[in-house]
Amino acid sequence: MRTGRRRWPLRSYLVALLVLFVVTAGAGIYAGWVQARNDAVSAARADASMAADLAARQIGENLATVRGTVESVASSPGVAQVFANPDACQLAFSLGGADDGHLDVLRPDGTVACSSRPAAAGQTANTYAGASWLPGAVRTPQAVAPVRDDRTGRPAFLVTAVVPGLGLVAAFVDLTALGNAAGDLFGGTRHLEFLITTKDHATVLTRWPDGLRWAGTAVSGTRLRTTGLGVDVTGLPRLYGRAAVEDTGWQVFAGADRAAALADADRLARRQALIAALGLFAGLLAMVVVQRRVTTPIGNLRTAVRAATASGNLDTTVSVTGPREVAELGEEFTTLLATVDRELQERRRAEEAAREHERNYRQMFEASPNPVVLFDADTLDIVAVNPAAVAYYGRPGDTLLTMTYTGLLAPDDGDSANAAGAAAEPVERDRPQRHIKHDGTIAEVSVTTYPTSFAGRKVRCAVITDVTEREHLQRRLRQSDRLESLGQLAAGVAHDFNNLLGIINGYAGMAAADLEPVAAADPAWRTLHADLTEIVAAGDRATALTRQLLSFARADPAPETRPLDLNTVVTELDTLLRRSLGEDIALITDLTAQPWRIKADPGRLEQVLVNLAVNARDAMPGGGTLTIETAPVTVDEHYAAQHPGVRTGRYMQLRVSDSGTGMDKATLERAFEPFFTTKPKGHGTGLGLATIYGIITQAGGHAQIYSELGHGTTITALLPATDDLAEPDTAPVQRHRPGAGExxxxxxxxxxxxxxxxxxxxxxxxxxxxxxxxxxxxxxxxxxxxxxxxxxxxxxxxxxxxxxxxxxxxxxxxxxxxxxxxxxxxxxxxxxxxxxxxxxxxxxxxxxxxxxxxxxxxxxxxxxxxxxxxxxxx
The missing domain is CATH 3.40.50.2300 (Response regulator)
Structure with missing residues (x-):
């Protein structure tokens, strides 16, 4: 199995190891060389410092001896005899060599009274008259360097002591010999250079070697640098050590040849590089052997395995040459490929079955027209939804996956939420619930849930069926059936009731008519006549009540229908309605500008409007607004399927809305039933809405009521439109003639x-x-x-x-x-x-x-x- 990380071949590892060896060896050689050079530099500087210290100490002792000798001679009692008898001079002075210096007794004018180094043959100089140091030396002791020794012509260190009244004693120490002595004594195996300067490091007093050349030379005029990687006066790199000569402050520098000091370190580095080169050669040889005997056979093995994999024929023999381990590896690969081939075939069959199962499940899940929701059986967290659920709830799939199943339920459906959890039955069928959509719409659904697994989790699958429309239709059908039964009952009762009313009204009317002349002439009969008149009036009211029952039942005699304009009916009733409503109720009419004609009984339409206005007035005891609207509408098949009793076609819509107290659900379902009323006893027959329902349905229309507590009531009536032209009522009022004995x-x-x-x-x-x-x-x-x-x-x-x-x-x-x-x-x-x-x-x-x-x-x-x-x- 391949991974995202790149794997290197064995050859690359060998090359990398070789490179690592070379880099490590080179770094080691370099580090050793640098350390050796540093050690060599440190050792050379240490030797130079020690030599400078020894030389400064030796020079200091010699100079101290010279001072002591000069002061001793100057204070000796015999020095006066030397001035008096120069021939008696027996001075001797030596610092280790004949040319190291000499001691002279001088008169104040600079002439030599006695000297440890008599003038050689041919020398004429026997006086120091005119020497720059002489005037000062006559007065006070002097220690001056460098001065020119007129006897030798070489630079020297002058030490003087005053002989009071007679002259002075002067010792000349040869600076060149002083430098040579330091080099001979302390130069050692490094052949150190010695350089002595003045205290202020401004003038070279002497140098070894070649001191005569450099004595008295200004340091600023040379290439001398004694700090860091120093350079001597000739420009040769040196490593310097320094020490000060006691009492004089002279600076003694001992310098080792830097190139000579580093030569050993360079030789060591060369030897180490040679050893590393031999090791590198051995590594290359080993890499070649490994390449030929190991890497190449393994590469052949890999090629064979790839070829078998590419061809799909894993049942093959993989043979390779090389060491025993590699050959055995080839045999093991042959066995492994055969085993893998068998397992792959079984795996392919299993994977194909799993893919087929997954395709079937996914297709069923994704293509299901019903919303399907998978939720965790313990936490109720939603873990998967199908596209139908996304469309149904109006929420994106990502949003639904952040919710719980209880978030889909209406707020007051807690019992259903608990039943949907882990405590539910293994399979629950058609559990009624109310679900809330994204726009706040609450839908009635039937939910079937069963346990399953998803991504390793124990979940329940909820298949949701929207039954809102079905429940709505069933309620409307039940209401329609109930109203139909009540209508048939009312129609049946009306038959006998009408006969009784006919008898009552007929006899009471005839009696009242017969008594009318008598009552007019005799006050005693007037009360009886009035009673009969009240009976007739009550009979008329009972007749009207019967008519309302028949109107509800849609079974009264056919009304006198004719084409008319609904807007005209509303407009003509405007004054009557405003008077009936009272001043605290505002009447608003919104009539369509292009009305369609309808075919109806205008008197009954007026009865509908008046009844609705009275009901609205009673529902608004504290005042409010009554709105009457008309509009042309076209009913399609979808609307007709959702409203039983409505046919497709053109209708004029009459909508009456009030801002009153409204009705609850239970009241709303019984609103069209006859004799059902929420008014106090004696304040209504309960036939108002029932009559309206009958009149509208008898006209071929449809009545619907919508109401909410605290938000008023709206009654919508659909009346079929007609293309018939309105016919004016021109029939004259006729009176019946009396019979002629027929x-x-x-x-x-x-x-x-x-x-x-x-x-x-x-x-x-x-x-x-x-x-x-x-x-x-x-x-x-x-x-x-x-x-x-x-x-x-x-x-x-x-x-x-x-x-x-x-x-x-x-x-x-x-x-x-x-x-x-x-x-x-x-x-x-x-x-x-x-x-x-x-x-x-x-x-x-x-x-x-x-x-x-x-x-x-x-x-x-x-x-x-x-x-x-x-x-x-x-």
Whole structure:
């Protein structure tokens, strides 16, 4: 297996070792050479320092001896005899050699009275007259150097002592001999150079060798440098040691030849370099041997292994030459390759199965249309999500991976969060939960979870199904079914109720009419007349209540619909609505500029608006705002699928919103139910919204309510648009004529209702034949051939009204028929079929409506034959 680090071949390691050897040896040789040179320099300087010290000490002792001798001679009593008798001079002076110096007794004028070195033959100088040092020496002792010794002509060190009244004693020490003596005594094996300067290091007193040349020379005029890597006066590099001569302060420098001092170190370095070269040669030879006997066979082995790997044929023999270890390595590689080949085949099969499994899982996970979330079973941390979950929750995948599973739940769903953890059942199916999306929307979901593993962790896989739409549709369907059942119940009750109302209203009305002349003339009957009037008013209110029930049930008689402008209806009611709302409620109307016409009963639309305004007023006891909006909308298939009962097409939308107290969820679900109200007892029938619901749905529309506690209520109605043109109502108001004795066959199974109807018709001038059953009616028809009209109930115990009419038409062709029914048209459609061209009156029927309809049908029959279809409702 390859790694990111680069691996070097064995040859490179050998070369690197050789280079390391050369570098190490070179560094060692260099360091040894430098150290040897430093040691040689230090030893040479030490020798020079010692020699300078010895020479300075020796010179100091010699000079001290010279001073002592001069002072001794000058103070000797016999010195006066020397001045008096020069021939008696016997002075002797020696520092180790004949030419080291001499001792003279001088007269004040510089002439020599006695000398340890008499003038040689041919020498004329026997006086020091004119010497620069003489005047001072006559007065005080002197120690001066260098001075020229007139006797020898060489530089010398002069030491004088005064002989009072007679002259002086002077000793001349030869500086050249002094330097030679230092060199002979202390030059040693290094052949040190000795240089003596004045105390201020300004003038050379003597040098060895070649002292005569350099004595008296100014140091500044030479190349002398005695510090660091020194240089002598001739420019030769030297290593100097220095010492001071006692009493005189002279500086004695002993200098070793630097080149000679470093010669041994250089020889040692050369020997070491030779040894290193021999070692390098041996290393090269060893590297060649290793290259041929080890590296090359290993390279051949690697080539063979690579070829087998590249070809994929690992079942091959790898043979190499070389040492036994290398040959055995080749055999072991052959065995290893065969083993690896078998393992690779098994691994390939396992990896292919794993990849197939991973592909299937990944495809199922990534392509799942349902959101899938993997979360840690212990900590509930989300560890993986699929693209459907990212799209569903509206959060980036990275954000979801930083959340816990409980972060997806609605805040008040703590129990569901706990159940989703490690304590949950192994497999939980269809657990209802509420999840919150990125925009704050709370969705109802069904979650199935089961344990699994992911990246070595124990996790649970949650498959999430959004059931918000399904739950919404189910709730709406349940509400629709409940309202439908209540509507059928209301329609069924209305039949008997209408019969009772017809009897009550008929008798009370007739009694009130009969008493009206008497009550006007006699105050005693006035109270009874008033009571009858109240009964009639109560009956009218009961009739209106029945109409509301039938409106809710969408089963009342067909309204008088016509094309109209919804904006016009709202505008015409504006004044009435503002008066009904009161001054503390603001009415805002926002009407569309391009309304579509609708087909509806304007009176019922006005009833819808008034009921909504009254409900809104009651929901805003402290005042508020009522907004009425209209807008054209088009319902598509998606919206229709989410709202049962709505068809696709064009609609005018009527939206009424208030800023009142609103409703809770429980109240909202029952808002359209009849007789359901949250108002105090006696403050409402509970039919307001139920009536609105019935009117809108009967018009082919759809009603929807939305409300939140503290945020008001909004009711939205969709009314189908029509392309029919509006037709103005130009029909004149007609009044019914009195009867002219026409014979009317009345068929009614309710005795009381039949009696009151017979009385109304009789009082209006008609001849009435009453029958409670179909058999009685058929008998009367056979015995009275001159029937002018059949007035029959639709639903009869032994035969329905349309069947009776059909039977009578056999013996009375063209007999006009008016049907009466306390049932709604919806129920009648399931129980009996009313022929086309017939007239239907829905109970309870007022006397005016009954007489007006009878007169109209008779007149029409007399003029044109059978009457057209006409349906009326009060």
């Amino acid at each position: 014979t009317i066959l009345l068929v009614e199974d309710d005795d009381s209702l039949r009696a009151i109807t017979e009385r109304i018709l009789h009082n209006a001038g008609y001849t009435v034949l009453s029958a409670a059953t179909v058999a009685d009616a058929q008998h009367l028809a056979r015995t009275h051939p001159g029937l002018a009209l059949l007035l029959t109930d639709v639903i009869l115990p032994d035969m329905h009204g349309p069947a009776l009419a059909s039977a009578l038409h056999g013996t009375h062709p063209g007999l006009p028929v008016i049907y009466l029914s306390g049932y709604t048209e919806t129920i009648l459609a399931t129980r009996s079929t009313i022929p086309a061209g017939s007239t239907l009156l829905t109970k309870p029927v007022s006397a005016h409506q009954l007489l007006h309809t009878v007169a109209r049908v008779l007149d029409h029959a007399a003029a044109e034959g059978p009457s057209p279809v006409s349906r009326h409702a009060e």
